Amino acid sequence: MSQPSRPLEQLWATLTQSSKTLGKQDLALLQEALTHTSSGLNPHHEQLEFLGDAVLRLTASEFIASAYPRMPVGERSSLRAQLVSDRWLAELGSKIEIEHWWQIGPKASGDSTAAVTIRAELSEALIGAVYRIHGLTAVHQWLTPHWQSSAEAVLSDPHRGNCKSALQEWSQGEGLGLPTYTSKEMSQLHGDPRRFRCSVNLPPHLAAEGWGRSRRDAEQQAARAALDQLADIGADTSRSAPH
Known part of the structure; x- marks a missing residue:
């Protein structure tokens, strides 16, 4: 079983830059959030992950309302979907090197x-633990810098993800007409980034392929391709056009 290699106090300081001294109950909450069900230990992360899901959506909504007050509601929903996705959570886990503390x-x-799926699950549980320990302010302090860079990347993408x-x-x-998507499950491994393969076709000549952890992800990757x-094609046409 993978054991923590760094003290929990170091993780707390990294996340929140808070001077709050953690008590036994606080440390127990952090440890619970970082204990995956695969370890066979109790208590494990699932209850805090459930709480973290609600906290994540609320605080992401508050961030978007503050950072982009004039953004229409529909665009806010689309942006929030990117900022609370499993992919975003897995990237968050990688950035904080969550594997140094997980069990x-x-x-x-x-x-x-x-590991990708576990990073997402434990990151969400960690959000729940941070909320229990120090409230929404601490969650915002941790996540806002990550949201700022992610939101800028999403909004600079002409397809908005x-x-x-x-x-x-x-x-x-x-x-x-409409593109046609055909997906096939290629492996049974949960979280495998190449679990599903999707091809998209659009007559007369357009065809592309994408891979993903889910059918939806594979379809998005095929559409991006x-x-x-x-x-x-547009760039080639522009270069070959007479000047």
């Missing part, structure tokens, strides 16, 4: 694909 089972510790919608809008605008093809 996971030996089978999970040897599975690189499972939803490549399927972007491809559909383009195809309908061109009078080509198709949009990249269209961008390349």
